[in-house]
Amino acid sequence: MVMIEPYDHSEIEKKWRENWQKDQTYTTDLTKNEKAFYCLDMFPYPSGEGLHVGHWRGYVMSDFYARYQRLQGKNVFHPMGFDAFGLPAENAAIKSETHPKEFTQRAIKTFTAQLSQMGASYDWSKKIVTSDPEYYRWTQWLFLQLFKHSLAEKRKSLVNWCPKDQTVLANEQVIDGCCERCGTVVTKKELDQWYFKTTAMAEELYGGLDGVKWPERVKTLQRNWIGKSKGANVKFSVVNSRFSIEVFTTRPDTLFGVTALVLSPEHPLVSKLTTQESNEKVEEYLEGVASKTNIDRMQAKETEKTAVFTGTYATHPLTNENIPIWLADYVLADYASGAVMCVPAHDERDYQFAKTHNLPIKQVISPTAVSDANLPYIGQGIIISSKGYNGLNSNKASENIVADLTNAAKGEQKTIYRLRDWLVSRQRYWGAPIPIVYDPDGKAYAVKDEHLPLLLPDDVDFLPGGESPIARSKEYAMRAEKLYGVGWRFETDTLDTFVDSSWYFFRYLSPTDSSQPFDKDLVKNWLPVDFYVGGIEHATLHLLYARFICRFLAKFGYIDSSIAEPFSQLFNIGMVNMHGAKMSKSKDNVVSADQLVEHYGADTLRGYELFIGPMDVEAEWNPQGVNGIHRFLIKLWKVSQSCQDIEASDENNQEFQRYLHSISQMINQHRLNTVLAQAMTFLQYLHTQPKVSKKLLENFLITLSPIFPFICEELWQKFGHDQSIGQESWPELAEVANYLELSVRINNKHVYSIPVRGDESEEETLELIKQSPPPSQKDKLLKLLEPNTRRVYKTGSFINFVVHS
C-alpha cells in the first residue's frame, strides 16, 4: 500500500464530518435495549462566546467513552442539547437590544457548529432545547405533578434577593453571601414564592448517595449540604403560660447543664413571651437585629453574642428548675425549631453567650479523661451532676434521658436536616412560565392541561424591575381572563432554569413526543445514566435537584420505581486554566478552540485535551504542548504508509498485547493521559521496526479511534475498509509474559539485570547469576551466593541480597 499525500487534517476532517452526518453513523436505535449504555454530558448553556478549550475537555472525555463502549459492543446513546433559558441570555439581550429568543438561537447555531467540528459522536436527532415550547410544556407539566402531590407550594418567607439581577435566588445560588451569577451582595426580602419541597425527601437524598459511583468529594459535598443530624427534641413548658418551647439538641446527655433557653429573634413566640418590664429592651433589640444586613450577620465576630432577656422562664423537664428565656441572633430562625437549650459548659457558642451575659455555667461531664478540660470542653465523657444519670457515659446517658423524656411526653428522638426547600420562582422573563392561575380571590389552581404550553408572552420589554417582566404583558393578562374568566390571572414569575435541567436526560429519549414527557418503557431501559461527565460546580445545584426530581418521579410511579438515582456513575472533569486562572472573557485569557482546530485539526486538540493531565484535576493550558500530539499524528500517518500486508512477528504481537493490557486498565480507571503516553511509546516502537504488519496497525488504529476519530477513520478507509472503524470490535486481550528482565540488587540497590522467562525458581535464578555475573561485580556477587546470605526473592521481578555493614 502506498500513500504519498501528506497528513491534511482539514480535508480529512471535513470529509468525515459530512460522511458521518450523511450516514447517520451515530444515530441510536433506542428500542434496541440490549447492552444499552447512556453516555451523557452536562448540556451547555449557549452563551454568546462559543466554546473554548476548557469546554472541550469534558466533551472529549465523554466522547471517548461513548466510542470506546461502542467498540465493546454496547448500544451507546450519546445525546446533546441546550440549557437555553436563563439570565445571561436575558442580560445579553438587554445589552444588545435583541430578543432573548433570537440571541439564544444564534448562540445555539454557533455552538452546534463548534460541537460538530470536534467530531463528537452525538446523536443529533435527539437534540433538545429547553426554551422550546415543546420542551417547556413538559417542564410545566412536571411542576404541576409536584403541585398535585403537594410538593410544590407557595409561601411567604424571607428569601435571598439579588438587587442587581432583580430576582430571588435559591440557597444553593448564594455563594459567600453573593449572587452566584453576578457577584452582587445578596439581601433578604420577604416574598410570597413557590418552593419545591426537597426537604420532604431529605433522608432518601442522603441515603441514596451510598449506592452511586460518584467521586467521594461530591458525595461529601452533598452530605454536608443535606446536613443530617441525629438528636432529640426537648419540650420546655413556659412558666405561667400554656405555651411550650421545643428545642433540638444533638447532646441530650448535657440536658442537666442547661442554664438558659435561647430563641432566635424571629421565633414566633417572641411577642407572647416578652414581659411588660422587658418589652422596651426586647423591642430595641429586635430593631437592631432587623437593621443588620445579611453581611453584617455573616461578618459579625463569633464572639459577639448580643442577646436580650424576655423576662420569662421555662421549666426544666427533668429538674423542674426555672430556666430564663433569652433572645439572641446567634440562634438561626430557619434551622430546627429556631430555639436552643444553652449549655455553656460544653458548647463554644453557649459559653461565649453565657460569659457575655453573666449566666451560670454548669458542668455535667466529668473533666477527668477529657483531653482539654478548659471550659467549654466539648466531646463525650462520664456524666456528673445529673441525678440518676451520673456515672453513665454520654451515649448511654443520652439514650436513657431520651427514653425518660419520651415516657413523660416531654421529648423524643429526632433527626433533622440542614437542607432547605428549593425556591423555584424567578422574577425574570427568560424562563418557563409557572403554570398556575389565580382566581379573583387569589387562590392558586393548576393551569389546565389543554392550555399547556403556557407560552411566554411576546409583548414585553424584558427589563428587570423587581417584579416579573411578564406581569407587564397586556396579552398575558387578557389570555388568562379569556381562558378562565374575569378577574383570573396567571402567575407571572418564571421557573428557575435548574428546573429545566433537572429532567432533561429523560426527555432525550423521546424528544419529539407530543403526548407525554417521556416514554416509561424507554426510561426503564435506559436510565440510570451510565456515565455522566461535567464540572464540579454543580455538586449541590443541578445534581441535587436532578436527584430530587428523579426520586419524585419514581416514588409516584411516573417512572419505574427501581430508578431511584438518575446517574449511576459521575465523573467530574477538571477545569482548564490559563495563566493560573479560569478562562473568562473579562480576564482576557480565553483560548479559543476554533483557531487551534484550523491550525492543527480537531484530532490534535482532542488528544491534547486528554494528554494535558489527569482528567479529574485542574490543568494549565500550555499552548506549545499541542505540538507533541500533532507530531504523534504525523508519525502515525507515516508509519501507516510504510506498513505491509504481512503477519506480525511474535515480538511485535507481544509488544502490542502489553500495550493493550496497560491501556485497558487505564481506561477503566479514567486515566486517559497515560493511555496516550502508552500509545506514543508503542508508536515509537513500531517506528523503529523494519517491517510493520498492516493487521497489527489496524488493531492499533481501533484502539486510537476513540481519541482520534478522524485520522483513524481515514486510515481505516485507506486500508480498504468500507464501513466505519467505529463498528469494529476492541482487539482481543491475550496472555503475555509479564517480565523479561530481573533486577539483581544488593541492599535494594540495582546492580544489573538478567533476562528471564518470568517463572524461575529462586535456585534457578541464583544459578543464572553464578553463570554470568557482570565482570565488575563478579567477586562480590559470587560471595553473596553463599547460603547464609539473607535474600529476598520476588519471582520474575528481582532478587535482593541483604548485607549489613
Next chain:
RNA sequence: GCCGGGAUGGUGAAAUGGCAGACACGCAUGGUUUAGGACCAUGUGCUCGCAAGAGCGUGGAGGUUCAAGUCCUCUUCCCGGCACCA
C-alpha cells in the same frame, strides 16, 4: 473552626510497597531545509567529573520494612467546600 483534596525536574506529569522522573513540552547539539517553520537523530533531575563513575534527591521531622513518593505518627504550606446548623 469543621470536612475534603493536594505538594515529585525549567514546565505538564508517570510510578499494584520493588531500578523515582515513563510520556510529552521546553531547552541543547547535530542533520535536513533558500530562509523561517516543519521534520529527523542524540542528550537533558541536582552536585562533582573529560569520562567511567560517585554522592544527593519526591514540602519538613520521625517511624515501620530487606525495600517508602507510596504505609504509620507529627508538622508546614497550598487549593476547594461548609461555616454561630445547636
